[in-house]
Amino acid sequence: xxxxxxxxxIDATELSSLAIDHAVHxxxxxxxxxxxxxxVEKWYRGLDVVGKSDEWKKLHDxxxxxxxxxxxxxxxxxxxxxxxxxxxxxxxxAHEIVAEASERAADIIVMATHRYSRVGKIFYGSVVDKxxxxxxxxxxxxxx
Numbered sequence: 771x772x773x774x775x776x777x778x779x780i781d782a783t784e785l786s787s788l789a790i791d792h793a794v795h796x797x798x799x800x801x802x803x804x805x806x807x808x809x810v811e812k813w814y815r816g817l818d819v820v821g822k823s824d825e826w827k828k829l830h831d832x833x834x835x836x837x838x839x840x841x842x843x844x845x846x847x848x849x850x851x852x853x854x855x856x857x858x859x860x861x862x863x864a865h866e867i868v869a870e871a872s873e874r875a876a877d878i879i880v881m882a883t884h885r886y887s888r889v890g891k892i893f894y895g896s897v898v899d900k901x902x903x904x905x906x907x908x909x910x911x912x913x914x
Contacts, residue, residue: 773802773877779867779901780806782840785882789912790844793880794851796910802877803853806844807870808837810860834858864900872906879909 778793780786790806797804810833841856848854859866871879883898902909 771877773797773800775803775805775874775876777805777807777867777871777874777876777879779863779879779881780808780840780844783882785884785912785914788914789880789882792910792912794848796878796880797851797853801852803855804848804851805855805857805870805874805876806841807857807859807867808841809863809866810834810837810858811863830860834860863897864904867897867901868904868906876907878907879905880912881909883911883913
Protein backbone atom coordinates (compact mmCIF):
# COMPACT_ATOMS: atom_id res chain seq x y z
CA UNK A 771 0.00 0.00 0.00
CA UNK A 772 1.22 3.48 -0.82
CA UNK A 773 0.46 6.04 1.86
CA UNK A 774 -0.35 9.66 0.98
CA UNK A 775 -0.95 11.16 4.43
CA UNK A 776 0.48 10.07 7.78
CA UNK A 777 -0.70 11.60 11.06
CA UNK A 778 1.80 11.44 13.92
CA UNK A 779 0.49 12.82 17.24
CA ILE A 780 3.38 14.04 19.38
CA ASP A 781 4.23 15.32 22.82
CA ALA A 782 7.55 16.06 24.52
CA THR A 783 8.34 12.47 25.55
CA GLU A 784 11.13 10.22 24.32
CA LEU A 785 8.52 7.68 23.30
CA SER A 786 6.90 10.27 21.05
CA SER A 787 10.27 10.81 19.36
CA LEU A 788 10.38 7.09 18.64
CA ALA A 789 6.96 7.31 16.98
CA ILE A 790 8.25 10.19 14.86
CA ASP A 791 11.17 8.01 13.73
CA HIS A 792 8.74 5.33 12.52
CA ALA A 793 6.48 7.88 10.83
CA VAL A 794 9.50 9.45 9.08
CA HIS A 795 10.56 6.05 7.75
CA UNK A 796 7.09 5.34 6.37
CA UNK A 797 6.94 8.85 4.90
CA UNK A 798 10.26 8.48 3.11
CA UNK A 799 9.45 5.04 1.71
CA UNK A 800 6.00 6.04 0.47
CA UNK A 801 6.70 9.73 -0.23
CA UNK A 802 3.70 10.57 1.96
CA UNK A 803 2.94 13.86 3.65
CA UNK A 804 3.85 13.67 7.33
CA UNK A 805 1.56 15.64 9.62
CA UNK A 806 2.94 16.21 13.11
CA UNK A 807 0.00 16.86 15.40
CA UNK A 808 0.09 18.19 18.94
CA UNK A 809 -3.08 18.44 21.02
CA VAL A 810 -3.19 20.79 24.00
CA GLU A 811 -5.48 18.91 26.31
CA LYS A 812 -4.74 20.60 29.65
CA TRP A 813 -7.31 23.37 29.28
CA TYR A 814 -9.99 20.97 28.12
CA ARG A 815 -9.83 18.88 31.28
CA GLY A 816 -9.99 21.85 33.65
CA LEU A 817 -12.45 24.13 31.88
CA ASP A 818 -15.44 23.23 34.06
CA VAL A 819 -13.46 24.02 37.20
CA VAL A 820 -11.88 27.34 36.28
CA GLY A 821 -14.32 28.91 33.86
CA LYS A 822 -13.26 31.59 31.40
CA SER A 823 -11.27 34.07 33.49
CA ASP A 824 -8.52 36.30 32.09
CA GLU A 825 -5.95 34.29 34.04
CA TRP A 826 -7.21 31.08 32.53
CA LYS A 827 -7.07 32.56 29.01
CA LYS A 828 -3.47 33.65 29.61
CA LEU A 829 -2.55 30.16 30.83
CA HIS A 830 -4.29 28.56 27.84
CA ASP A 831 -2.41 30.88 25.45
CA UNK A 832 0.88 29.87 27.11
CA UNK A 833 0.07 26.18 26.65
CA UNK A 834 -0.79 26.78 23.01
CA UNK A 835 2.51 28.61 22.52
CA UNK A 836 4.39 25.72 24.17
CA UNK A 837 2.64 23.38 21.72
CA UNK A 838 3.68 25.53 18.74
CA UNK A 839 7.27 25.57 19.99
CA UNK A 840 7.29 21.80 20.39
CA UNK A 841 5.95 21.30 16.85
CA UNK A 842 8.47 23.74 15.38
CA UNK A 843 11.35 22.09 17.24
CA UNK A 844 10.37 18.58 16.08
CA UNK A 845 9.72 19.69 12.48
CA UNK A 846 13.08 21.50 12.30
CA UNK A 847 14.82 18.17 12.93
CA UNK A 848 13.10 16.65 9.88
CA UNK A 849 14.78 18.65 7.14
CA UNK A 850 15.40 15.44 5.17
CA UNK A 851 11.65 14.73 4.92
CA UNK A 852 10.11 16.26 1.80
CA UNK A 853 6.62 17.10 2.97
CA UNK A 854 6.08 17.88 6.67
CA UNK A 855 3.22 19.89 8.14
CA UNK A 856 2.53 20.80 11.73
CA UNK A 857 -0.92 21.09 13.28
CA UNK A 858 -1.83 22.40 16.72
CA UNK A 859 -5.27 21.59 18.11
CA UNK A 860 -6.84 21.82 21.53
CA UNK A 861 -9.44 19.63 23.16
CA UNK A 862 -9.75 15.97 24.02
CA UNK A 863 -6.63 14.31 22.56
CA ALA A 864 -8.29 11.17 21.20
CA HIS A 865 -11.15 13.13 19.64
CA GLU A 866 -8.81 15.66 18.02
CA ILE A 867 -6.49 12.99 16.61
CA VAL A 868 -9.40 11.11 15.04
CA ALA A 869 -10.87 14.38 13.74
CA GLU A 870 -7.59 15.38 12.08
CA ALA A 871 -7.25 11.94 10.49
CA SER A 872 -10.83 12.12 9.22
CA GLU A 873 -10.53 15.67 7.87
CA ARG A 874 -7.36 14.81 5.98
CA ALA A 875 -8.47 11.35 4.86
CA ALA A 876 -5.26 10.05 6.45
CA ASP A 877 -3.96 6.63 5.47
CA ILE A 878 -2.36 5.80 8.82
CA ILE A 879 -1.82 7.20 12.30
CA VAL A 880 1.55 6.47 13.91
CA MET A 881 1.49 7.10 17.64
CA ALA A 882 3.27 6.22 20.85
CA THR A 883 1.68 4.18 23.59
CA HIS A 884 2.90 3.79 27.15
CA ARG A 885 1.14 0.41 27.40
CA TYR A 886 -0.44 1.09 30.76
CA SER A 887 -1.60 -1.87 32.79
CA ARG A 888 -5.34 -2.40 33.22
CA VAL A 889 -5.17 -0.51 36.51
CA GLY A 890 -3.17 2.28 34.84
CA LYS A 891 -5.83 2.59 32.14
CA ILE A 892 -8.48 3.07 34.82
CA PHE A 893 -6.56 6.00 36.32
CA TYR A 894 -4.97 7.48 33.20
CA GLY A 895 -7.19 6.26 30.38
CA SER A 896 -5.61 5.36 27.10
CA VAL A 897 -5.64 7.81 24.24
CA VAL A 898 -4.26 5.20 21.87
CA ASP A 899 -7.10 2.80 22.73
CA LYS A 900 -9.73 5.47 22.05
CA UNK A 901 -8.04 6.52 18.81
CA UNK A 902 -7.81 2.92 17.62
CA UNK A 903 -11.49 2.29 18.32
CA UNK A 904 -12.68 5.40 16.44
CA UNK A 905 -10.02 5.95 13.79
CA UNK A 906 -11.00 6.06 10.12
CA UNK A 907 -7.64 4.46 9.23
CA UNK A 908 -5.15 1.95 10.66
CA UNK A 909 -3.21 2.95 13.78
CA UNK A 910 0.40 1.87 14.27
CA UNK A 911 1.27 1.63 17.97
CA UNK A 912 4.90 2.42 18.80
CA UNK A 913 6.31 1.39 22.19
CA UNK A 914 9.55 0.33 23.83
